[in-house]
Amino acid sequence: MLTLFHAPRSRSTRFLWLLEELGAEYEIKTVDIYRSFGNTGARDPANPHPHGQVPALLDDGVLITESAAIALYLTDKFPAAVIGPVVGDPLRGPYLSWLAYYAGVLEPSVVNLWKQRQDEEDKKTYQLLDDRLRTTLEKTPWLLGDTFSAADILFISLLQFARQMMPPHAVYDDWLARANTRPALARALAKDDA
Structure with missing residues (x-):
């Protein structure tokens, strides 16, 4: 259990x-x-x-x-x-990359922003994070293209809790709205x- x-x-x-x-x-x-x-x-x-x-x-x-x-x-x-894509699925690598990116880049960047302790390097990382995430979602509805995954859940849960921690791009709002319709x-x- x-x-x-x-x-x-x-x-x-x-x-x-x-x-x-x-x-x-x-x-x-x-x-x-x-x-x-x-x-x-x-x-x-x-x-x-x-x-x-x-x-x-x-x-x-x-x-x-x-x-x-x-x-x-x-x-x-x-x-x-x-x-979540299984071993051997072509989406497995991108899936693992997004899971690691969430833990290693998004969480620390957002925490530093929230606690107002960003140095210049943190600001650059946050901008790169925003660019990567935004450009991905401008092309596809989910992080893995048309495939919803647990990686989306991790990222979207941040938007549900603290939408203001990410810039006001419509693609983030649309992503959140798509997720919010899931039963x-x-x-x-x-x-x-x-």
């Missing part, structure tokens, strides 16, 4: 969405987390994440943490759902606070 350690309105909400897209059976274990915006919450001893954060996923005693790793783990576990997202949001 899959167990998602979850805190409402946090990075773990995206995994409610992914699990719903996959049609996976899972249970939700709601845990408390420290939230720096608002300075609330605390580490929950019931949360197995090494830093007391979310998401954390437990699969038959195996702990998986970090968003990109969980996304890859789940899409590999449920290949029939076609939410799996509606089911996930209904479970977010449940």
Whole structure:
């Protein structure tokens, strides 16, 4: 049985969405987390994440943490759902690249912007990020062309939470609007606070 350690309105909400897209059976274990915006919450001893954060996923005693790793783990576990290209698929390389790009470029760039601690190099990286993402979405509806994937979920979850952290390009708003029509997202949001 899959167990998602979850805190409402946090990075773990995206995994409610992914699990719903996959049609996976899972249970939700709601845990408390420290939230720096608002300075609330605390580490929950019931949360197995090494830093007391979310998401954390437990699969038959195996702990998986970090968003990109969980996304890859789940899409590999449920290949029939076609939410992540399998090994041998020509889209596998771009998929892995977008997952790594989310963790290694987007998250740090947006956090530095949000905390107002961008130096000149950070500003250049943010501009490159915006250029790459915008030009991709000007050509295709999803990061992998016509194929919706867990990579889209990671990136879009940032827009759902903090749209103002990315420039006001219509392609971002359109991407978000396309995602917001997905039935799996509606089911996930209904479970977010449940």
